[in-house]
Structure formats: C-alpha cells, structure tokens
Ligand SMILES: Nc1ncnc2c1ncn2[C@@H]1O[C@H](COP(=O)(O)OP(=O)(O)O)[C@@H](O)[C@H]1O
C-alpha cells in the first residue's frame with residue numbers, strides 16, 4: 342500500500358520532470374491532439390452518465406428527506422439540504438466514482454495493453470519520454486475536466502430535486518433555487534472545487550500507474566483494470582473523508 | 595577483433611539480477627563499429643535483457659555499459675534520451691503503436707525529436723518505407739498487416755532517425771523461411787545503406803551465419819565465446835558446438851537430457 346503510494350508520487354514527479362525537460366528545450370510538453378482526444382472522451386463523453394445519475398440521486402434525496410421533514414413542517418429545508426450536500430460532498434464524490442469507473446478503467450486498459458505489447462518500451466527506447474507523451478495528457482485531461490463534470494452534476498441534481506419538490510411539496514422552481522443559493526456558502530463551493538481537482542488528479546495518476554505497471558499479458562491487463570477502479574474509488578473516498586475532517590476541524594466549529 | 599577497429603558499444607563486467615534471479619553474471623563484450631554482431635544464446639538466457647541494458651531501459655546491478663565511450667548507466671534522463679536517438683531498436687513482436695497508422699508510427703520520432711518540416715518528414719517516411727519495400731502500406735493500421743509486414747515496418751521505424759546503432763531482437767523468429775530470408779537480406783542492406791552498426795540477437799543458426807560479421811555466445815550469464823563466424827563454425831568449445839549443431843546431448847542441457 343505504502344509502496345504503491347510512493348510509486349504514484351514518483352510517477353507524478355517524473356512526469357513533471359519529463360515535461361520540464363521538454364519545455365526547457367522549447368517544445369510543448371505533449372501533443373495537443375492527444376490531449377483533446379482525452380478531454381473529449383473524459384469530459385464530453387461522461388456528461389450523459391454523470392447528469393443522468395446525478396439527476397436521479399438529487400431527485401431521490403429531495404423526495405426522501407422531504408417526506409421526513411414534512412412531518413415537522415420543515416420541507417422548505419429541502420433546497421438548502423440538497424444544495425449543500427451536492428456542492429460540497431456528493432457532486433465531487435459521485436462524479437469521482439463514475440469517472441474512475443468509466444475513464445480510469447479505460448486509461449488502465451489502454452496503457453496496460455500498450456505496456457504488454459512493448460509499445461511503451463518502444464516509445465522509451467526511441468528517446469521520447471513515455472511519461473510526458475502518454476501520461477501527462479491523460480492526467481491533465483481528467484484533472485481539468487473532473488471539476489467541470491462536478492458542476493454539471495451539481496446542476497442536474499438540483500434540477501432533479503427542484504422538479505420533485507414542486508410536485509411533492511409545492512415549492513416553486515424559482516424559490517427552490519433562491520433558497521438553495523441563499524444557503525450554499527462560498528466555503529462549500531471552494532471545498533467542492535478543491536475536492537474535484539484532487540479527485541481528478543488521483544484518478545488520473547492511479548489509472549496511469551496501474552496501466553504502466555501491468556505484468557503478465559492479457560490477464561494482467563484485466564487484473565490491473567479491476568485493481569485500478571477499486572484503488573481509485575477507495576482512494577477518492579479516503580481523501581474525501583480526510584478533506585471533510587480537515588474542513589470541519591478548521592472552519593465548521 | 596583487431597585493435598584498429600573502434601568499439602561503439604562496450605559491456606564491462608555487467609551483472610544483472612531480477613530479485614534473487616541473476617540473469618547476467620559478468621558480461622564482457624565489445625561491439626566493433628560498422629560490424630554486424632550476432633549474439634547467440636538460449637531462450638530465456640538474457641539476450642533481450644542485454645539489448646535493454648544497451649538502450650538504458652534497464653540498469654545493471656553492477657558494471658558499465660558504454661555507448662561511444664560514454665557510460666550510460668548513471669546518465670541523466672535527458673542525456674540518455676539523446677543517446678537513444680542515435681540507436682534504433684527493432685522489437686521481436688514489432689511493438690508498433692497500434693493506435694497510429696504506419697505513416698504516423700514512422701513519423702512519430704521525427705515529429706517528437708526533430709525540428710524537421712512536414713515535407714521533410716514525409717520524404718523521410720517514404721524513403722524508409724521504400725527501403726523495406728512497404729510503400730503501399732503507408733496508410734494502413736498495424737492491425738491490418740501480417741507478421742512479416744509488421745516486422746518490416748518495425749525495421750523501417752528502427753532506422754527512421756538514421757541511427758548509428760541498430761538493435762534487432764530475434765528478427766526472423768516466427769516467420770516463414772522465405773520472409774525470414776528477406777528480413778535477413780534487409781538487415782544486411784539497411785546497415786550498409788545507413789552505415790550503421792548492427793547487433794542482432796537470435797537463436798536461429800542459419801540466419802546468424804548469413805548476417806554475421808562477428809559472433810558472440812551468451813551462456814549462463816556470460817559471454818563464453820566471441821569470434822568470427824568461420825571460427826565459430828569450427829569451434830571446439832562444447833557449448834558452442836552443441837548450440838550450432840542443435841544436439842540434444844551436451845553441456846547446454848546437462849542433467850536434463852535423457853541419454
Ligand atoms: N522485467 C523482468 N522482471 C523479472 N524477470 C525478468 C524481466 N525481464 C526478463 N526477466 C527474466 O529474465 C530472463 C531472461 O529474459 P530475456 O532477456 O527476455 O531472455 P531471451 O531474450 O534470451 O529469451 C527470463 O528468465 C525472464 O523471465
């Protein structure tokens with residue numbers, strides 16, 4: 342476990358170093374075409390899944406909490422509850438899990454297959470740094486696009502919650518969003534954003550590391566892909582908990 | 595090898611172990627410039643590993659690997675990458691980038707490592723494809739090619755940067771006899787055409803004698819013989835003699851062969 346952690350940090354450092362070498366020679370560190378291919382896959386390609394799942398989770402959350410709160414006549418708390426929960430916690434977490442499963446698995450399988458067929462080694466043997474060439478555009482794509490997906494997740498979740506609240510608890514759209522915005526603090530938004538970037542980085546690094554360290558042919562690629570998804574998701578949840586503890590300890594007294 | 599010949603690669607007492615498993619235990623070998631050196635050895639004997647050491651992909655546990663007089667074992671990555679640009683590697687299973695077309699596979703190192711213009715790159719790609727007789731495959735994907743064709747593209751990629759040293763890992767393994775001969779002839783003509791030194795790793799004797807100007811035998815982690823092909827043929831060393839004749843009884847499989 343610790344060994345993996347240090348290997349992943351090692352991967353990050355060496356990738357940055359390779360990129361630095363490249364920039365020092367006056368060249369762009371990676372191919373923009375590969376970067377845009379990955380952003381398209383990671384970002385645009387994940388929108389349907391992320392928005393669909395978030396929409397239903399937001400809706401369900403509003404419905405369940407609303408019925409509980411209604412018994413105390415407090416169903417007007419629903420918008421604040423869903424708003425805070427998503428911007429600060431569920432948006433980054435759910436999106437992180439979905440992207441780990443969808444994109445992390447793809448990165449690992451792709452790089453793993455390339456490792457097994459010696460393509461990665463061939464790139465290294467040519468003197469083209471494989472880390473800057475293969476890893477940097479992928480990590481950067483998921484690092485930059487996860488926060489965008491989180492915004493989409495937050496918005497669709499709120500939409501789902503607003504729709505059901507209007508139907509079940511007679512809260513008009515306009516006042517749903519007004520109440521939500523009144524209660525979501527800048528602090529929640531910052532916490533959510535920081536988490537999003539962090540989770541993106543974790544997913545990118547873990548999945549690339551797992552791909553590049555594949556051993557043992559096709560079966561090895563399968564094992565690495567499974568392990569990549571499991572590790573990404575547990576690491577994301579672990580860091581989420583850590584962030585929450587830090588935030589609560591520092592700000593929420 | 596006479597002293598007037600320059601050496602381009604030198605392995606000095608190279609030891610390499612993966613965990614407790616020592617693969618190379620004191621390899622000494624000097625590769626003369628412009629030669630075609632065939633390294634013979636058993637499967638799993640560490641031949642590919644030796645090529646990886648020369649490319650600096652693996653680091654020896656101890657010992658030195660010199661390319662043009664520079665020890666690459668402790669070299670910084672940036673310097674090492676510059677050294678690698680003067681070497682070309684032809685992989686046993688070609689190792690073409692499967693997501694790129696043949697043309698993009700060949701132009702990749704030129705685009706990444708040189709400041710050549712598009713037109714110069716296209717010209718170099720066409721030239722190298724013509725040298726291996728694969729001009730018509732230019733816009734194909736690697737998955738559309740047969741093993742022999744892929745091998746030829748691998749050859750073309752190996753020489754795309756006009757390297758001073760070309761490394762071949764089992765170039766004729768797994769090919770039919772005719773294709774295998776074609777590859778052998780290509781190896782000879784390519785190294786002449788660009789004036790490069792070649793190191794060819796193989797366990798196929800027929801190809802070996804066709805290509806070699808110099809031979810070396812790797813056995814139990816050491817180079818036990820290094821000589822001209824003629825002297826190799828008439829070698830009295832029991833290991834070399836058994837390897838060349840392909841006998842099942844001899845020192846190579848001592849203890850495993852049934853009399
Ligand atoms: N990365 C590695 N990790 C552990 N063992 C390895 C590695 N690469 C090669 N080996 C082992 O080293 C030995 C020599 O391999 P190799 O150089 O590929 O042999 P050859 O090319 O002569 O058939 C084999 O027993 C192989 O299992």
Ligand SMILES: [Mg+2]
Pocket residue numbers: 638641642643686763764
């Ligand atoms: Mg081999």
